[in-house]
Amino acid sequence: MLKAYKDKMYAFMGPKSIDWLNELESLMDYASTKWQLSNLSPMDLSYNYVCSGHSEIYGEIVLKICLPGNEFQTEYHALTELNDMVSLLDSDYNRRILLLKRLIPGKTLWSVNGIQNRLDIATRLISDTPSKLYKADYPEHKQWIDKIYTYAKTHFKNHRLLEHLERVRSLYPTLNVEGNDIMLLHGDLHHGNILSSDKWAVIDPKGVIGHKSLEVGRYMNNQIQEDVGFEECLKQMVEAFSATLLLDEKTILLSFYIDMVLSTSWFLEDHDINVEMLNKRIKICDSIKEKL
Secondary structure, eight states, rough: OOHOOOOOOOOTTHHHHHHHHHHHHHHHHHHHHHHHHHEEOSSSOOOSEEEEEETTTTTEEEEOOOOOOHHHHHHHHHHHHSSBBBBBEEEGGGEEEEEOOOSOOOOOOOGEEEEEEEHHHHHHHHSSSSSSSOOOOOHHHHHHHHHHHHHHHOOOOTTHHHHHHHHHHHHHHGOOOOTOOOOEEESSGGGGEEHHHHSSSOOOOEEEEEEGGGGHHHHHHHTTTTOOOHHHHHHHHHHHHHHHTTTHHHHHHHHHHHHHHHHGGGHHHHHSSOOOHHHHHHHHHHHHHHHH
């Protein structure tokens, strides 16, 4: 097991990470036998454990073993109910294991030079990926906001983020404008989750119900932190998504603000908070707030 992954999980989960890592070892052995896997190599790791490899049954694959919790269930269903998703080859629902087709060459959208060139690809996917037709139960975007607001208010009573969270909760109803339908969203559609193959495809859905415009949030969140001109970058993104989704620019900007505040607030749940990154993101929240 990679030391960097173990350290990251301890920072995220504390001592509970030891139980997860012990379970992970046995799940890897199980999956390797079940699907005749070889040449397993860890990929860019978030909190779930992901590796590429070869299956004697399916060919080139990506194996994803998910942390305990409801997120696995929503991702499992979202992989089959959203558009433009990478193919789910097989799974073990009870063990929270996904076996996915490996996209070749599998370069992320960051491999494309230029903000506008990336937007040309991303706008189509962000418009097409959400689905009005879904069967499974999913969390609602507003539930995410209310949950982290309650946590922050309880554990960080005077934190600067509370003001932003309160503002987000009060502004959320204004997303209900004509054409901004409630849909099943990917919920984490940023550059690293858009990969190249015979066509650009999407990976790692969270699966959440919310207004269509909220799908732009994570992409804009990701892009705005690149070391480029803030104002021009923001202007390009707002104009591009407004034109593609046929929504006014204020709705796009508000959707970005909501996601930026939400994802920044999640830092407060980490066992070891990255204060430098947290403060950097709060400054971005401040900047967007001034424009609304």
